[in-house]
Amino acid sequence: MKNIAVIGSGTMGNGIAHVFAQHQYSVNLVDISEKALEKALETIKKNIDRQVSKGILTEADKSQLLSNLHLSTDMKKAVETADLVIEAVSENTEVKKQIFKQLDEFCPPHTILASNTSSISITKIAAITRRPEKVIGMHFMNPVPVMRLVEVINGYATSTETTNIVLEAAKNIGKVPTSVQDYPGFVANRILLPMINEAIYALFESVGGVEEIDTVMKLGMAHPMGPLQLADFIGLDVCLAILNVMHEGLGNPKYAPCPLLVNMVEAGHMGVKSGVGFYDYKQNSKELIVAQRFRKN
Ligand code: NAI
Numbered sequence: 001m002k003n004i005a006v007i008g009s010g011t012m013g014n015g016i017a018h019v020f021a022q023h024q025y026s027v028n029l030v031d032i033s034e035k036a037l038e039k040a041l042e043t044i045k046k047n048i049d050r051q052v053s054k055g056i057l058t059e060a061d062k063s064q065l066l067s068n069l070h071l072s073t074d075m076k077k078a079v080e081t082a083d084l085v086i087e088a089v090s091e092n093t094e095v096k097k098q099i100f101k102q103l104d105e106f107c108p109p110h111t112i113l114a115s116n117t118s119s120i121s122i123t124k125i126a127a128i129t130r131r132p133e134k135v136i137g138m139h140f141m142n143p144v145p146v147m148r149l150v151e152v153i154n155g156y157a158t159s160t161e162t163t164n165i166v167l168e169a170a171k172n173i174g175k176v177p178t179s180v181q182d183y184p185g186f187v188a189n190r191i192l193l194p195m196i197n198e199a200i201y202a203l204f205e206s207v208g209g210v211e212e213i214d215t216v217m218k219l220g221m222a223h224p225m226g227p228l229q230l231a232d233f234i235g236l237d238v239c240l241a242i243l244n245v246m247h248e249g250l251g252n253p254k255y256a257p258c259p260l261l262v263n264m265v266e267a268g269h270m271g272v273k274s275g276v277g278f279y280d281y282k283q284n285s286k287e288l289i290v291a292q293r294f295r296k297n
Contacts, residue, residue, distance in 0.1 A: 001169055002026060005082040007075060007099060008089035009040035012116050015144025016086055018044045021068040022057070022145075023173045028070045028078035037071045044069070047145050075099075076106045084169060086138055088116040091241065096120060097128045104129035112162055114138040118189060118238075119245040122155035122182045132157035136166050139186060140175075150175045155182045184249030189242050196239055197258055199227035203278070203294065204260040210278045210294040228278040229288065231261075232271030240265045 002025060006017045009031040017029040017040070031037045048065060051057040057065070072078045079085050085103055089095055096115060103113050113135045115125055126135035137153025150170040154163055163179055170177035180187045199213050208216070214226020223230075231239050240257050247255040264270075264277070271277030272286055279288035 001083040001165065003082050003084075004028070005030060005075075005079045005085045007031075007079075007085065007087045007103075009036050009071075010088065010090075011142060012140060012144060013086075013088035014040035014043050015047075015142070016088055016116065016140055017069060018047060018065070018145050019173045019175070021065045022061070024064075024068065025173075026068055026070070028072055028082070030072050030075050030078045032073060034073060037073070041069075041071060047143075051145070075102065079103060079106050079111070080108070082107060082111050084112045084114065084166075086114045086116060091117060091119065091238070093120050093124070096125055100125050100128050100135070104131060110134075112136065112165060114166065116140055119185065119242045121184070121249075122153050123157070126155045126157055133159040134162050136162050137182065137186070138166060138170070139188065141188075148174070148176045149188075150177045151186055151188050152177045152179045153182050153186050154179060158182075185242065185246045190246065193239060193242050193246065194255065196227045196231045196234075197243055197255075197261065200231070200258040200261050203228065204258050211290055232277035232279055232281075232288075233286070234271070235273055236261060236269065236271045236277055237265050 004020045004025045005028045006013050007030045009029050013029065017027045021027045029037065029040060048057060048062050052059060052062055085107060087096060087099055089099060096117065100113060113129065115122060115137055116139060117137060118139060122135060122137040126132035129135055132155065135155055136158050139151035139153060141147035141149050152163065152166055152170065167177045167179060185193060202208055202213050203210060210228050214228050217223045217226045240261055243255055243257040268274055269276045272281050275281045275283065278294060280291045281288055
């Protein structure tokens, strides 16, 4: 496997393109927006510079990495010679289905089609194509160049051969893959989101304030970040959407989102990206301020 195409150059797509290009794959990074591609290249350069300053990469590695990377708005051309395509566009089932239909038409028969979705069924996406055995989930973690895990999700029809090729590819880019089955939330979100939801319930029921709840989990459980701060980073709308997928898909009331989460999303309080969540954030910054409305005393 030599040629990779990444569809969608946002938060996740640029990181995925970065790590494959860093490990000597030829990467076509595609987006519908020229502006998004420009921003992606800027981000990749910034992240490479950070790696150079930490001694992870040299200046020579930097130019090699950049020469392995090709930006394009023409998806058809970009995937015609791809061995593996990784889709990382917005979390929207209809958009993803449309893209997989096109990928199935444009790609050669051997191409494996992967999705970086965090909650949409791989089985459902695969069923749109004529090659469901070659469709798989590759769930990278944010920030991609730093986080080592890739959750590899096997759809109902994914073949063992496809899984093995993808596990190998993940290892080749320095990641640690885990192979899991396609059920709502997979493993990572199935465990993470109920924990976040429970933290929101603890706040909702005044068991503790924002700082108390996050401090318990940081100092008591050695989590690098408390669950409420993490929810702000993920985006409260994203947390709500994943919980809804799990609630509907698994049919178990234990996954029902806390009413406080629903209210906050409806109010437009999405976390870091809107500047307000469980914490308030300084403009264009991840620096947090504890919001008075959630103070316990
Ligand atoms: P994003 O919103 O940052 O980027 C999405 C990009 O896709 C945008 O640049 C947009 O212009 C582009 N796009 C939209 N439609 C397109 C099309 N038809 N063709 C080509 N490009 C198109 O989204 P983000 O956060 O990178 O998420 C991407 C995927 O990764 C989603 O499925 C999300 O659930 C998943 N994910 C996100 C994580 C995160 O922390 N942000 C973590 C793990 C998975």
